[in-house]
Amino acid sequence: MPDLSIDVVAKAAGVHRSTVSRAFSRPEAVKSETREHILRVAEGLGYTMSPLAQALRRKTSTFIPLIVPDITNPFFAELAKTMTQAADERGYQLLLCVTNGDPAKTDGYFTAMQAMYAPFGIVAPSTKVDSEALKRFDFGHKVVVIDRVEGDDSVPTVTVDSRRGIMLALDHLHALGHTSIGYVSGIAGTHTAQDRMDAYLELTAQSGSTPLVLDSGSDLDAGTRGAEHFLQMDNPPTAIIAANDMVAFAVISALGRGGVRVPEDVSVIGFDGLALGARFNPALTTIQQPIADMGHIAIELAEKQNADGSVDHIVLEPQLLVRGSTSGPRK
Amino acid sequence: MPDLSIDVVAKAAGVHRSTVSRAFSRPEAVKSETREHILRVAEGLGYTMSPLAQALRRKTSTFIPLIVPDITNPFFAELAKTMTQAADERGYQLLLCVTNGDPAKTDGYFTAMQAMYAPFGIVAPSTKVDSEALKRFDFGHKVVVIDRVEGDDSVPTVTVDSRRGIMLALDHLHALGHTSIGYVSGIAGTHTAQDRMDAYLELTAQSGSTPLVLDSGSDLDAGTRGAEHFLQMDNPPTAIIAANDMVAFAVISALGRGGVRVPEDVSVIGFDGLALGARFNPALTTIQQPIADMGHIAIELAEKQNADGSVDHIVLEPQLLVRGSTSGPRK
DNA sequence: TCGATTGCTGAGATCGGTTGCAATAACAGT
DNA sequence: ACTGTTATTGCAACCGATCTCAGCAATCGA
Structure with a gap:
């Protein structure tokens, strides 16, 4: 499979690579015939854009890290599940980061997400979220926390009452x-x-x-x-x-x-x-x-914040689910 | 935080960027004093290399996708856990991909991993692995499957007897x-x-x-x-x-x-x-x-294959674990 | 002492896209 | 027909590294 870059598509379609680029990322800026032609050619070649190159140039990617202490805990597993779905519904790719409760790893993931130009990240904390740590990475404004954060309203949160x-x-x-x-x-x-x-x-x-x-x-x-x-x-x-x-x-x-x-x-x-x-x-x-709502809302909060800078704190309502482990007390 | 590229480090250290690059990725090619100086400067600036730029240029990254049908299933959760660990022990970043058993999604992940220059991927299959699908992505030689694959020895596997x-x-x-x-x-x-x-x-x-x-x-x-x-x-x-x-x-x-x-x-x-x-x-x-062994071995197999092209099929031994749900039959 | 290695560093092209700016084409108004 | 938009597209610099090639100095053998 010969490397399929934007240039080969451009050549094949007889246009400049910038036009191809536009055809994909800003369709309205290209005459519809041209665009359709390009898209058709690309399709035929089986071309997809490189998320890497895009992220590098745009300085923003679609990778969004989900930081959890332990994926083995079914709560986080369910969260991860709904979040992956919520994420790729919106065109993001979820990176699962498991810290095992190690704060050093959390730090590591923060720097990594910065390096990857992640537009934001989601943290499901194991230990109380250290708002200092968030600030330290100039990332306070790009993280949504699934827990309450003490004495710091600057980071969006979603919790259950x-x-x-x-x-x-x-x-x-x-x-x-x-x-x-x-x-x-x-x-x-x-x-x-x-x-x-x-x-x-x-x-x-x-x-x-x-x-x-x-x-x-x-x-x-x-x-x-x-x-x-x-x-x-x-x-x-x-x-x-x-x-x-x-x-x-x-x-x-x-x-x-x-x-x-x-x-x-x-x-x-x-x-x-x-x-x-x-x-x-x-x-x-x-x-x-x-849990499903939490996942979706976390992503919405992050997007909303990215868009208009608003920082929300959503509190969801839990529900009673009666199954078999409760009954009247023994006489 | 001013963007920290290799060039600013180079300038700060008074050398050319190629030297900085070498200092990091091929240390022995740089005079030790120079290297240490560079590393010190970089450290001081809090510089880390952009994995994106690296991947783009090198045409190989450290992202390795783990494709599972359902992270909610504790088996896959445990697998994911040990794999993340095994992965970052070796400097990889695990991308968790959840398919929900949808083959279309699997396909999607395959193309994505190609685009990201993943050196290889791990598939924990839900439905029988379609070796055609593997081939279709010219990826047959870059995947390790955690299951048996019928009628195709070309992809490494790790299974339990x-x-x-x-x-x-x-x-x-x-x-x-x-x-x-x-x-x-x-x-x-x-x-x-x-x-x-x-x-x-x-x-x-x-x-x-x-x-x-x-x-x-x-x-x-x-x-x-x-x-x-x-x-x-x-x-x-x-x-x-x-x-x-x-x-x-x-x-x-x-x-x-x-x-x-x-x-x-x-x-x-x-x-x-x-x-x-x-x-x-x-x-x-x-x-x-x-499970832990499976995770480590999967990665080892992949690396080994990348190195010398060998395709192994490892079969592990299970063990009896006696807890409380078995006892002698009722008389 | 002189050409041949060897060691280390700088130049500059390149990876695959994006984007501001310039150029051309097309279209309106008068 | 002429000038002022406006829609499209091409040009080229740039994102942050890597890597081949060259250049230059120090070292080596004779």
Whole structure:
């Protein structure tokens, strides 16, 4: 396959390369007959423009990095999925960047995205987003964060209303008749995780009950430890709220190993609404985050900001998704 | 931030840009003092080379696409994770491409990777890899496939020995005392899926028992259907082998809804060895694929081929991973 | 001491496009 | 027919590197 550059198309069509360029990137600037002729010729040759050359010259590309801590976590996987789709609906190519929670890698990805002239990037943070880091790369105005960013309104964000989610969970459980409801915290020190726990603490106290945090760890084993804690209690709660679905899975699994059945012996509710939850045993009742919306909105926010410089903070509403892991408390 | 090109570094260091270029990409071709001086200056300016410009000129880049059907599937997620790591250990940037099983998208990604001068690509196939498609893009010699490719030895592959895996599962179950073992097929029409089922059929017959395929569907609901089938049987098997972990999850979940407990009432064993399985209820016994190895090896194969043109077909050994979903048959 | 290597650096073309500017063509108005 | 737009297209510089060729100095063998 002889290298197919813009010049060979130009020659084949009998025009100058700038005309070919225009035919593709600014069609209205070329007489329609010429344009169609060029397009036809290009088509015949199987020509496509080099995104590299374009990016180099234009100083802006269509590569958009999605920075996540761990793609193995189904939440980020689902996010990545919807984002790839949202991205290439708009002609972008998503670059998946996995940091494994290493801030140095995040830094590396930031410089890389600058070098690639990425028009913007999306960050789904593992640890609290360091707004200094964002600034340091003169990139504060080109990133959308999927989490709350403390004390810095200059970067657009899209989040889900944590408090509302916890409220939904609590209401569901109360309606079922539960009064003693425990909480197991989740991975990562994100603001979101913090918000959920705060909401739990606050809302529980507000309703007159005493909060019961079974585990407040921030690693993947919080679920297991929370369950063990539960198993050792004399008077365990009748329901458990997990900070996210993965933790809920771990809780249920560990509970099962201890001979406690869900939902017969204790109800468990998660937070995320992962598709995976439907295939769990039992199917997980959970607070569903509109992940697909988050993906689309993140990209929209970025584009909007690029266009008119506006910085928005979108807060989405979660929904209660009742499946099999919750029921009335055992008498 | 004034644009940091090679020329500004050159000027700052008082040398020609070609020297700067050499200092970075062919250090031994530059007098060590000069080189160190240049590097120091560059460092001070915070300069990094533009991968775009490099790729354009060199006609080869460090972008390597990983084409997967569905990142939401934890198997591919784990693969992606180890591959990103393997990739940037070697200085590549992994581009995650999600096809959702759409062949048109696969085609699109192939042309894109050509345009980006990707030195090679990795394909984790959803549907049987069409070797015609590979050829069509003059890319046959630049792809590593994580599956068997029928009737075409020209593309390197890395796979796991399906037959051996099934054998391990069967042996484990036999050792526990099971004699009646069902099978539920899994997602996607890959060769791998086919191989697993064939192995099951063959090995079962060989041991004198009659194979019992509970469901042979190739979608995500095969597990659910398989379980339903099981529930309707008068004389159900005492153990079930699932074609992969996700299917096993679904089987166990559906079984649970039907009041059948695992492993008390029936043993279930999966295939993949997902980390997730440890957090399932019960923790899933499974045949573990060396996913991390697959990732590294895929990249090694590609590099090796690029270097000396060799085309290898690596077959890895799976391992039995006993967790909680299998036990002796109910008396 | 002199031509032949060898080591290091500078020039300048090139990769595949984009874009401001100039040139030409076509079209209006009077 | 003549001049002032306006629509199209060509020209050539430029984006940020790489790489072949040359030039020049230092080193080597005899």
